[in-house]
Amino acid sequence: MCPALLENEERCFGGMTFFAQSHPVEVCGSNGLPLTPNSITIYGKSQFLKTIYHPNLSTYLDIIRSKHERIVVVAEYNGDPLNSKKNVNTDDILKIAFQCLLGLQYMNKLGLVHRHLSPENILFNKSGNVQLYNFGLYFMTDCGKNVSFPIGYPKYTAPEVFLSSGVSSPKVDSWSLGMIIAELLLTKSIWSGVKLSQCLRKVLSLIHCETSVFERLAREINCYNIYKDLPDKVKEFVDCCLQIHPLKRKIPEELLKLSIFEKFLLQNEKEIEKNLYRNIIVRKMDELYYLWQLAGGDITVELKKQGLIRSRPPILSIPNLVILLGQMFGRRDTAGLFDLRVVKIPLDTLHQRLSHIPYIANYPWLTDQMRVQSQEELIDAASQLPLIIRERDTEYQFYRIVLYDRLLQVYPITREAIIEEAHKDIPPPVRGAVWAALLGITGDIQKYYDMIDKETPTHTDRQIEVDIPRCHQYSELLSSGAGHERLQRLLKAWVRNNPHYVYWQGLDSLTAPFLYLNFNNEDVFPLHKILHLWDKLLLGDSSFPLLVGLAILKQLRDSLLTSGFNECILLFSDLPEIDIELCVKDSMMMYQNTPPSITYRKHQFNQPKDVNWLEPEPGTEKMPRICVDDFLDLLDNSPDRLIAVDIRNNIQFERGAVVGSINIPFTSVQLSLTHIETLGPHAKPLVENKNSIVVIIGPHDQNNALFADFLIKCGVVGVCSLQGGISALRIKSPNIIVIPR
Amino acid sequence: MNMPEDEFVEKTFVYKFPTCTTNQEYVLEVPLKIPYGGNVKELMYRIMSSFKLPCYVESDLLQSLEHAIKTLTLEFYDEKAEKTLEDAISGNLDIEDIIKNWEKTYKQKTAEYADPIGTTDEELFAAAYHKLVHSPSLEPILQAEHKFGRDVTEVIQMRDSHYEQLTQKQTEEMRVAVESLEAGSTEKSINEMAGRHFEEQSLLQGHWGSRVDALKLDQRRQYRNWIMRLLEEQQTNMLPTPVGSPILSMPPIRPALDNFVHSEEKNTAEYPILEESFTIHLGSQMKQMHNIRILTGDVLDFCRIKKSDSGMDPTPQRLQTALGLYSNDLCGLVLLSDNHLGSYSGITKELCSICQLTTEFHFPPIDEQLEKIREDVKDAVAWRQAHHREVNDSQTKRSTGSKSLQTGDVYITRHSNLAQVHVIFHMVVNDSLRSGDINSRHPVILGLRNILKTACCNDVTTLTIPILLVHEMSEDMTVAWCTKRAELVFKCVKGFMIEMASWGGAELKNLQFLVPKGMSEEVFGTLATMLPSIFRVSNPLVFKATSTPQTPKK
Incomplete structure (x- = not known):
């Protein structure tokens, strides 16, 4: 029996919360629009943090913005804080220092500074590995500008931070780490029980220290004996961190080059290599967080x-x-203090929910052809449910995510399978990646994107600038500063890359959902609704959008028909509630029922069908036309869905016609009498017609159009005419033309 | 955002690369803003394309660019830090000052260093009450409140009738004295009598005043103790039914009550109450639903507790108000008042007398609240004067130096003993509202915006606004005037509500527009039809049986 899922899960979620600084009353931005609330700015900025994966950094999972400028941050919480550890030996201390430095180095590479380093924010797990927690606080608050509280523990903060406002460099973290390691080495808390003002004074008094700060601290807290016995190399390392002058202090990258860490570096490399081939599947924390939420987890409740x-x-x-000026008086306000506490939330709920799923389910099998092996019955039963329910079913989502994860790992060879699965549904967490797969994106996209110049001004800038603040502003993500910036870059990239197209106003709305999903990869409906629509849209080809439009029109048909043109425009701008799922379903159905050539669009390229395309004659544009290939296809595969109406005269018809076609000579039809009964008994199939496609075969497009119009007026649905008439058929496939009895 | 000047420096990045054919070197100079905020790779590609560099320098260029940016950035930070450090060591910086500032921010803004604030009595009581009213104790609590209230009201009614009797007696006495001015009574004696009358009056006032106050104080103490006890008992033994009422012994006033008639039978049903409701959606893409109601009535009817038929049971409105008092759905009312802030005249006086009919168990009594606001007004005036030097608006200049509130200022009182409201926004108005032409920049409209914003930030989700910005109908309010004013208020409020979405607070769920009573049905009808055209009424999606799609066959 294989172990259950999440049996030995040590990782937890950590939740913390703080308030963003609210803007002073009534300030406008430079563009005249009201300032974006700081909480939204933070929300936008912190999206980047969610993409940072490093073994020594706690992954950010979610940032929630709630009422009254509150921000809730959810991150992985793996282990216990360092200050709960006692009596760590020197070797372990160095290992901690080393792993912290690895994390810091990675952060610096991304341009991040921790600024909040303290024993509380260094987590130490059972296997002795270290993760830096809360590393993004300084970044997401735009270097502390968007919050009113100071970031950093007074004791561990570098002196220059107190002396000047402004942005901190990576070197402040070296100092903090130095202090923490010094404390660990001396096995005694520095300045414990000292008042805040005194603590600040002590930190600042260090700037006058001419000799080793470490030594001075050791003497101050009566630990000189311990200090004396420390190896020189260790002292050297701490001294490198605790340099008063930033100029002499080393950054984490340089610290890692100290000889003391050499063996750790070697060991680390070996371990990475070893882990690379160790075939264990660990579900990513963000997936678990998603499932945990589905299983009923709610971070706000926990907090x-x-x-x-x-x-x-x-x-x-x-x-x-x-x-009048908006200033308030006599406000009884006590909330809004920055509380550092972190709530540790174990995965129990999720564990229980998924406890009956064997561990092995983590690894779905693929067949040789890179298709999905048989799906479990469970999924088949669940897949009958509406999409909205499926998206809330923990177990179902688990299987889907696992499956997609597997498929995406080996993309592009699994593209076929992905498309097949996407027809069923796409779980939200992987939507971005799946869309990319559906669009057939391969290769080094990042490089290509980097190459596009997104900064040089162009003439469309103005329009983009005007449009962006008006695009999906209710979404917190897209209304944040970072969101605006990304969208602008994306649009500019598009303009650059497609010089033969003109920027149009809807484009911003078009790109918005893509950005929403791929926010960190930089890749007129409410967003949450449009997502499902796009799921299907990407599966279909270019004509699919037409049908979507049609489906929307269909839903609104009743109200539209009763109103005039202006009212229609108003109605659309007002966009009533549209049942998107119905809309998607409708358009899917229509898409399946309609031969592709009918919806063929001329201004589309790379289409195999354009070979047979002929310009419509004037006056016949209204009539849908089916191409010969599609006609033959229908005739072969589903003759019961096809009614061919031959409108040539009797003599021509007698000479040879399509199997099963009815002859209604055009000349015999009285166009003004729009009753199908006037056509006589052989028009009976037309009357009974429900779902079939009526194809008019005739030599003249003008006549065909008139007849099609007549049929539609008689209430016949699915009318179209065959391109090129009987002669085209004869060329293509002469054997289907027979002499009727 | 405007960056201070020292937040970045301009540096030049120099890049050299050899030519393939000659020994010469190409030299490239690119200005860089340090710290560099953009993507280095993109910068590299831009440099490549704008200088038309050959592709073989790509990796080399990227490397040196990354290196240059890194070292330059570090240099920049180091320089800055070194400078301040130098200043600090040499004593140019006041270290003590810096320490004080940091200490202040830490103490004010972080929970770790702030003085520990326990839960205040106010919060404790609030939590207790909120819990109890959402338990089976609700019924006895309301009963007790109601009974307490009735007792106070009775005493007040007794007071009023005594007043009346005294005044009648005195008027009569005075009349007799004046009539017999020639016969016996002198001017002096009349003056004396007037003085005596005044003394009698104030004596009576003092007597009743202290009696009412004592009663209220006693009730409040009893009530609050009872609530806390109730909670305790409920928590300890989980009693399904709460303990008996707090009313122990009351001064025997009931027999005396039968003596006087209820003169307070105010007829509120003089005019028919007109009312219409709509559901609207606001927002261009993401729609937010709101309920909007327009109705006629007297603004203070939202405060007055109507007597139920028997007089023994609390009204259902009270139940609603009690449940919502400490919730996140408060009810607010906009009351237009003058800038006297006093309880001596006008609508504020009327409101005060309504509030004083029963004991306020949760908040300070209204006169105390007003007193506190008067203190705050002093701060506000000082603040305003301090800010006037910066703002040179002709409109605000006019009022500079004014010691009182101005048109558009809003003061707020909180109540637990009114019929349908918790929060009253008193907006200061003046006579300019009677005139026809006010526009959207009128201070009262701005005041309305402040009210909506305050409501949004403090979870007031039901708000009643006098649509015409007046409480009484008058002769000069023509139909045209009414529709114009209503249109302005509708449109402005709609704008504020759209704006509200970005304030990050609670959305207004129910908005009520109050029309002064006595408005004709036609005008009311006009205003009511105006509403759905200005606020777009939500467009229901109508399903026709025919438009349901057939599920695709499997």
Whole structure:
């Protein structure tokens, strides 16, 4: 019996919360629009953090913005904070230092500074590995500008941070690490029980220290004996960190080059190599977080339970007086303090929910042809349910995610399988990647994207600038500063890359969902609705959008028909509730029922069908036309869905016609009498017709169009005419033309 | 965002690469902003394309560019840090000052260093009450409140009738005295009598005043103790039914009550109440649903507790108000008042007397609240004067130096003993509202925006606004005037509500527009039809049986 899923899961979620600084009353941005709330700015900036995966950094999982500028941050929480550890030997201390430096080095590479390094934010797990927690706080708050509280523990903060406002360099982290390691080495807390002001004074008094800061600290807390016995190399390392002058202090990258870490580097490399081939599948934390939420996990509730979100009744904090300029007086406000506590949330709920799934389910099999091996019955049963329910079923989503994960790993050879699966549904977490797969994106896209010049001004800039603040602004992501910036870059890239197209106003809306999903890869509906639509859209070919439009029109048909043109425009701008799933379903059905050539669009390239395309004669544009290939295809595969109506005269018909076709000579039809009964008994199939495609075969397009019009007026559906008439058929496939009895 | 000047420096990146054919070197100079915010790779490609560099320098260029940016950035930070450090060591910086500032921010903004704030009594009581009203105790609590309230009201009614009797007696006495001015009574004696009357009046006032106050104080103490006890008991033994009412012994006033008639039978049904409701959606792409109601009535009817038929049971409105008091769905009311902030005249006086009919168990009594606001006004005036030097607006200049509130200022009182509201926004208005032409920049409209914003930030989700910005109908309010004013308010409020979405607070769920009572049905009809055209009424999606798609065959 293989172990259950998540049996030995040590990882937890860590939740913390803080308030963004609210803007002073009534300030406008330079463009005249109101300032974006800081919480949205933070939300936008922090999206980048979610893409950072490093063994020594706690992965950011979610950033939630809630009422009254509150931000909730969810991240992986693996292990216990360092300050709960006692009596660590020198070797382990060095290992901790080494892993911290690895994390810091990676952060610096990405342009991040921790600034908040402290024993609380260094997590130490059972296997002795270290993760830096909360590393993005300084970054997501735009170097602390968007919050009112100071970032950093006074004791561990480098002196220059206190001396000047402004952005901190990576070197402040070296100092903090030095302090932490010094404390560990001396096995005694520095300045414990000292008041805040004194602590600040002590940090700042260090700037006058001419000799080794480490030595001075050791003497100060009566640990000189321990200090004396430390190996020189260790002292050297701490001294490198605790340099008063930033000029002499080393950055994490340089610290790693100290000889003391040589053996760790070697060991680390070996381990990486070893792990590379160790075939264990560990589900990613963000997937688990997604599933945990589906299983009923709610971070806000957890935070409330721990008292981190204190709900003070609003009536107790309403102000006494608001003067005209918006300034408030007599406000009874006590909330808004920055509370550092982190709530550790184990995965229990999810574990229970998935406990009956064997560990082996993590690894779905693929066949030789890179197709999905048989799907479990469970999924088949679940897949009958509506999409909205499927998206909330923990177990179903688990299987789907695992499957897609597997498929995407070996993309592009699995493209076929992905398309097949995407027809069923796409679980939200992998949507971005699946869309990319559906669009057939391969190769070094990042490089290509980098090569596109997105900064040089062009003439469309203005329009883009105007459009962006108006695009999907209700979405927190897209209304944040970072969102605007990304969208602008994306649009500019598009303009650059497609010089033969003109930027049009809807493009921003078009790109928005793509950006929303691939926010960090930089890749007129409410967004959440449009996503499902796009799922299907990408599967179909170019004519599919036409049908989607049609499906929307179909839903609105009743109200549209009763109103005039102007009202219609208003109605669309007002966009009533449209049932998107129905819309998707409708358009899917129509797509399946309609021969491709009918919806063929002229201004489309790379189409295999354009070989047979003929310009329509004037006056016949309204009539849909089917090409010969599609006609033959229908005749072969589903003759019951086809009614061929031959409108040539009797003599021509007698000479040879399509099997099973009915002859209604055009000349015999009285176009003004729009009753199908006037056509006589052999028009009976037309009357009974429900779902079939009626193909008019006739030599003259003009006549065909008139007859099609007549049929439609009689209430016959699915009417189209055969391109090129009987002669085209004769050329293509002479054997289907027979002499009727 | 404007960066301060020292936040970045311009540096030049120099790149050299050899030519293939000669010994010469190409030299490239690119200005760089340090710290560099963009993507280095993209910069590299841009340099490549704008200088038309050969592709073989690509990796080399990237490497040196990355290196240059890294070292330059570090240099930049180091320089800055070194400079301040130098200043600090040499004593140019006031270290003590810096320490104080940091200490202040740490103490004010972080929970770790802030002075521990326990839960205040206010919060404790709030939590207790909120929990109890959402338990089986709700019924007895409401009953107790109601009974307490009735007792106070009775005393007040007794007071009023005594006043009336005294005034009647005094008027009569005075009349007799004046009539007999020639016969016996002198001017002096009349003056004396007037003085005596005044003394009698104030004596009576003092007597009743202290009696009412004592009663209220006693009730409040009893009530609050009872609530806390109730919670305790409920928590300890999980009693399904709560303990009895707190009313122990009351001064025997009931027999005395039968003596006087209820003169307070105010007829509110003089005019028929007109009312219409809509559901609207706001927002261009993401729609937010709101309920909008337009109705006629007296603004204070939202405050007055109507007597139920028997007089023994609390009204259902009270239940709603009690449930919502400490919730995140508060009810607010906009009351237009003058800038006197006083309880001596006008609508504020009327409101005060309504509030004082029963004991306020949760918040300070209204006169205390007003007193506190008067203190705050002093701060506000000082703030305003300090900010006037910067703002040179002709409109604000006019009022500079004013010691009181101005048109558009809003003060807020909180109540637990009114019929349908928790929060009253008193907006200061002046006579300019009577005139026809006010526009969207009128201070009252701005005040309305502040009210909506405050409502949004403090979870007031039901708000009643006097649509015409007046409480009483008058002669000069023509039909045209009414529709014009209503249109302005509708449109402005709609704009503020759209804006509200970005304020990050609670969305307004129910918005009520109050039309002064006595408005004709036709005008009301005009205003009511205006509403759905200005606020777009939500477009219901109508399904026709025919438009349901057939499920595709499998």
